[in-house]
Amino acid sequence: MRSIKLENLRKSINKGLIISKVNLNIPAGKFFALLGPSGCGKTTLLRLIAGLDSVDSGIIYLGDEDITHKPINERPVNIVFQNYALFPHLNVFDNVAYSLKLKKLPKIIIQQKVFKILEAFHLQDHIYKLTSQLSGGQQQRVALARAIVNEPDVLLLDEPLAALDFKLREKMLIELIELQDKLKTTFIYVTHDQFEALTVADQMAIMNHKGEIEQIGTPKEIYEFPISSFVAKFVGTTNILQGQLSNLSHESEISIPDLGTFKIHLPQKKEWMIEGANILMSIRPEKILISKKEVKNFSNSLKGTVQSIVYHGRSTQYNILLSNNIRLQVFEQNEEHFPQEVIDYDNEVYLYWQKENAVILEK
Amino acid sequence: MAIKKHTPKIAFLSPPSSEVPYAIGIPAIVWQVLFFYIPLLIIVFSSILKISDQGSIQGITLAKLTVFFTPTYAKIIGSSILLAVSNAILCLFIAYPIAYFLAFRVKRFKNLFLFLLIVPFWTNFLLHVYAWFFVLEREGFLNTLLRWLGIISEPIHFLNSIFAIMVMMVYYYMPFMLMPIYASLERFDSKLIEASMDLGANWRQTFRRILLPLTSRGVRSGFFLVYIPSFGEFAIPELMGGDKQMFVGSVVSHYILGDQTGSLGAAFTVLSCIILLISAVALYWIIERLLSSKVLNG
Numbered sequence: 001m002r003s004i005k006l007e008n009l010r011k012s013i014n015k016g017l018i019i020s021k022v023n024l025n026i027p028a029g030k031f032f033a034l035l036g037p038s039g040c041g042k043t044t045l046l047r048l049i050a051g052l053d054s055v056d057s058g059i060i061y062l063g064d065e066d067i068t069h070k071p072i073n074e075r076p077v078n079i080v081f082q083n084y085a086l087f088p089h090l091n092v093f094d095n096v097a098y099s100l101k102l103k104k105l106p107k108i109i110i111q112q113k114v115f116k117i118l119e120a121f122h123l124q125d126h127i128y129k130l131t132s133q134l135s136g137g138q139q140q141r142v143a144l145a146r147a148i149v150n151e152p153d154v155l156l157l158d159e160p161l162a163a164l165d166f167k168l169r170e171k172m173l174i175e176l177i178e179l180q181d182k183l184k185t186t187f188i189y190v191t192h193d194q195f196e197a198l199t200v201a202d203q204m205a206i207m208n209h210k211g212e213i214e215q216i217g218t219p220k221e222i223y224e225f226p227i228s229s230f231v232a233k234f235v236g237t238t239n240i241l242q243g244q245l246s247n248l249s250h251e252s253e254i255s256i257p258d259l260g261t262f263k264i265h266l267p268q269k270k271e272w273m274i275e276g277a278n279i280l281m282s283i284r285p286e287k288i289l290i291s292k293k294e295v296k297n298f299s300n301s302l303k304g305t306v307q308s309i310v311y312h313g314r315s316t317q318y319n320i321l322l323s324n325n326i327r328l329q330v331f332e333q334n335e336e337h338f339p340q341e342v343i344d345y346d347n348e349v350y351l352y353w354q355k356e357n358a359v360i361l362e363k
Numbered sequence: 364m365a366i367k368k369h370t371p372k373i374a375f376l377s378p379p380s381s382e383v384p385y386a387i388g389i390p391a392i393v394w395q396v397l398f399f400y401i402p403l404l405i406i407v408f409s410s411i412l413k414i415s416d417q418g419s420i421q422g423i424t425l426a427k428l429t430v431f432f433t434p435t436y437a438k439i440i441g442s443s444i445l446l447a448v449s450n451a452i453l454c455l456f457i458a459y460p461i462a463y464f465l466a467f468r469v470k471r472f473k474n475l476f477l478f479l480l481i482v483p484f485w486t487n488f489l490l491h492v493y494a495w496f497f498v499l500e501r502e503g504f505l506n507t508l509l510r511w512l513g514i515i516s517e518p519i520h521f522l523n524s525i526f527a528i529m530v531m532m533v534y535y536y537m538p539f540m541l542m543p544i545y546a547s548l549e550r551f552d553s554k555l556i557e558a559s560m561d562l563g564a565n566w567r568q569t570f571r572r573i574l575l576p577l578t579s580r581g582v583r584s585g586f587f588l589v590y591i592p593s594f595g596e597f598a599i600p601e602l603m604g605g606d607k608q609m610f611v612g613s614v615v616s617h618y619i620l621g622d623q624t625g626s627l628g629a630a631f632t633v634l635s636c637i638i639l640l641i642s643a644v645a646l647y648w649i650i651e652r653l654l655s656s657k658v659l660n661g
Contacts, residue, residue, distance in 0.1 A: 051561075052560075072561060073560045073562075073563050073565055077561075078562065083554065085554040085558035086558075087555060087558070088577070089576050098562050099563045102562065102568060146562065150562065150563065
């Protein structure tokens with residue numbers, strides 16, 4: 001278990017810049033998720049750490065050691081590939097034992113280690129099968145076992161669950177969290193799926209399309225306090241409203257054209273927060289209360305018309321058309337079988353939210 | 364009662380569909396019988412039948428076969444095996460890196476490279492030989508180059524030597540090795556190389572444990588595509604080696620084309636075919652052992 005530190009990392013492939021000036025601290029023994037849209041360079045970043053690609057400039061530290069130019073087979077870092085890259089001519093045992101045999105460990109030790117890990121991964125009935133005879137979930141576990149049996153300082157996972165169906169993915173996510181908890185190895189998990197990242201990560205980083213790190217924080221920090229509309233929109237669902245900052249000296253407000261002014265909360269003073277500045281307000285759909293009646297004790301309220309209703313099971317999504325022709329999404333928990341108030345198409349409704357639950361963004 | 368459709372157990376024996384009858388294969392079968400099986404039978408019979416001067420069959424004899432049970436012919440067959448094996452091995456060692464380069468390193472001009480490898484086959488075989496004469500002769504390209512580089516002072520006599528035979532053999536048979544290896548490398552997932560290196564293997568270990576076992580099919584078929592025809596090759600030794608080197612092919616052509624010795628040629632053909640078959644099986648077994656994952660993976 002060692003930390004990873006990336007300093008001013010740069011990488012371009014075929015003259016296209018993939019990663020530009022990435023600085024990142026990945027603490028030792030943590031489950032770290034790297035989240036970004038497809039093609040943002042997150043897999044490239046992982047390949048640079050593994051040594052599968054070489055950096056153009058910048059330094060990679062493993063603990064205190066500079067491993068930027070260390071050959072791939074000497075790095076105490078292992079990767080689980082997206083399509084597993086299991087050796088098709090070897091059985092499960094030989095796949096998992098691969099790295100141990102290269103280390104020339106005694107046969108008996110290899111057997112002990114491999115059997116132990118295969119048992120831990122519920123693969124004891126498949127030891128002598130070829131990997132092509134296994135199901136997707138089993139292949140995934142073989143890939144994990146093969147990487148972990150080597151006891152790496154850092155385990156890299158490149159979209160490891162992308163090929164699995166939803167139920168299995170949820171199960172494997174829990175298994176991964178428990179595994180990391182037990183091993184205390186530093187895990188770096190690359191994904192484009194915000195649900196996976198939020199589920200597994202102790203800490204996560206969001207990458208944008210330009211190959212830059214946009215925000216680093218715990219899942220809760222990222223979800224509740226995104227620092228840009230990119231992060232707010234990419235992680236979870238949100239409503240973004242555009243307006244001008246006003247009444248800064250007294251109680252800050254945002255004035256939205258054709259809609260009115262709303263109270264906002266500015267926990268930290270930023271230099272761009274000046275009177276009349278163009279700002280964005282992000283409100284998560286679940287932070288808005290929807291009702292046909294007037295409700296007191298909310299700092300902000302709005303009127304709108306129900307345009308469509310999508311039933312999700314545990315929640316219902318309402319799409320509300322506002323007077324300025326902008327649509328807002330609202331989620332409501334389905335707490336009761338027989339709700340007192342039934343909201344239907346074309347109903348006039350009130351939307352309420354507390355000012356602390358909206359986030360003010362510069363861009 | 365439900366009507367069960369008859370489904371044949373062996374798919375190979377059943378026609379692909381009722382619209383495509385067996386008859387479609389008849390021209391090929393007729394061709395094969397007329398120009399392959401019948402000539403083969405003629406060769407076999409004429410090597411063991413005792414025929415009088417008047418042309419009547421007088422029984423069966425092994426005399427024509429035993430004529431060749433002498434050290435001279437054993438040496439000729441031995442050198443043919445040696446020629447074929449060394450040709451196959453040389454081709455393998457040259458073709459594998461080229462195929463690897465083509466399959467994994469060349470991105471944009473892959474088809475052009477493959478095209479360039481095929482192009483020589485469009486010209487006549489004799490033209491290839493003459494081209495190599497120009498390279499290898501006393502005042503040829505190779506001697507001029509070596510003298511210009513100052514490596515030699517007097518021209519070397521390259522032609523009419525084992526060296527010239529080998530150069531021409533490797534040159535001519537290389538594509539037969541390259542194509543199957545390239546085909547197996549094309550199918551190879553290069554992520555497996557990365558996975559192997561990531562798990563701590565160096566390049567040599569990755570080659571032995573992953574790349575070679577997974578491309579063994581291409582290596583094997585390439586080896587025999589080169590080995591079998593090289594064994595009977597007679598044009599190249601004849602043209603490049605002068606009269607000095609005798610191989611199976613030269614003996615066969617000598618007897619078949621000679622006066623009244625056709626049946627001896629047939630007998631020698633049968634004998635060398637049997638030996639080719641035995642040597643191929645032996646080589647297959649050796650290669651299989653060398654490529655088996657047990658040996659390679661320790």
